[in-house]
Amino acid sequence: xxxxxxxxxxxxxxxxxxxxxxxxxxxxxxxxxxxxxxxxxxxxxxxxxxxxxxxxxxxxxxxxxxxxxxxxxxxxxxxxxxxxxxxxxxxxxxxxxxxxxxxxxxxxxxxxxxxxxxxxxxxxxxxxxxxxxxxxxxxxxxxxxxxxxxxxxxxxxxxxxxxxxxxxxxxxxxxxxxxxxxxxxxxxxxxxxxxxxxxxxxxxx
Numbered sequence: 001x002x003x004x005x006x007x008x009x010x011x012x013x014x015x016x017x018x019x020x021x022x023x024x025x026x027x028x029x030x031x032x033x034x035x036x037x038x039x040x041x042x043x044x045x046x047x048x049x050x051x052x053x054x055x056x057x058x059x060x061x062x063x064x065x066x067x068x069x070x071x072x073x074x075x076x077x078x079x080x081x082x083x084x085x086x087x088x089x090x091x092x093x094x095x096x097x098x099x100x101x102x103x104x105x106x107x108x109x110x111x112x113x114x115x116x117x118x119x120x121x122x123x124x125x126x127x128x129x130x131x132x133x134x135x136x137x138x139x140x141x142x143x144x145x146x147x148x149x150x151x152x153x154x155x156x157x158x159x160x161x162x163x164x165x166x167x168x169x170x171x172x173x174x175x176x177x178x179x180x181x182x183x184x185x186x187x188x189x190x191x192x193x194x195x196x197x198x199x200x201x202x203x204x205x
Contacts, residue, residue: 041179045186045193048172052196055168056105059161063102066154069147070095070128076143082136091131094124109197125151162199169198 074092077083101117108114129148138144173195176183183193 038182041182042186042188044175045183048168048175052105052165052168052172055161055165059158059165062154062157062161066125066151067095067099069150069154070125073128073132073144073147073151076141076147077132077135080135080137080141087131091124091128094120094127098124105196108199111200114199122155125155159201163201166198166200166202169196170202172196173198
């Protein structure tokens with residue numbers, strides 16, 4: 001009888017040890033799976049974040065090139081000797097003002113800021129191109145004609161760049177919403193993780 005009790009006790013101890021071992025293994029597997037899933041989410045976050053930064057920088061660079069083209073046009077007109085000093089000064093001042101009005105990835109959330117910049121940008125570029133095309137040497141000056149074409153191309157491409165940026169923002173914000181329970185810990189730099197504003201050329205949802 002005592003032998004049976006001892007044997008049964010040993011069986012219980014063995015079974016308990018086996019259960020503890022299995023539970024530990026399962027917990028470790030779940031912990032490892034959770035870590036791998038978190039690392040995967042972090043990679044997606046950084047990829048989306050980098051894509052956004054790159055897309056916005058491309059927009060800024062294209063905008064900066066257009067402003068440089070307009071500055072070069074005014075310099076070319078001045079070097080030609082055929083220009084009205086007051087008109088040239090007014091156009092140059094408009095360019096300076098335009099650069100001060102530029103928006104960033106945060107201020108674009110205010111539609112009025114973007115609208116003011118766009119209105120100033122369009123008015124200034126149109127005025128400079130029209131003044132250039134009235135120049136007596138315009139048709140025979142390849143520098144002027146090429147610069148005018150480049151400014152026109154930049155004006156035509158701005159909406160395409162913004163549309164691409166909005167689509168990336170849409171993906172980024174959707175990702176943050178889907179994984180909002182862990183999103184605060186995804187950025188290893190400690191920077192705040194939050195939704196980004198968009199130009200609203202696509203549906204936010």
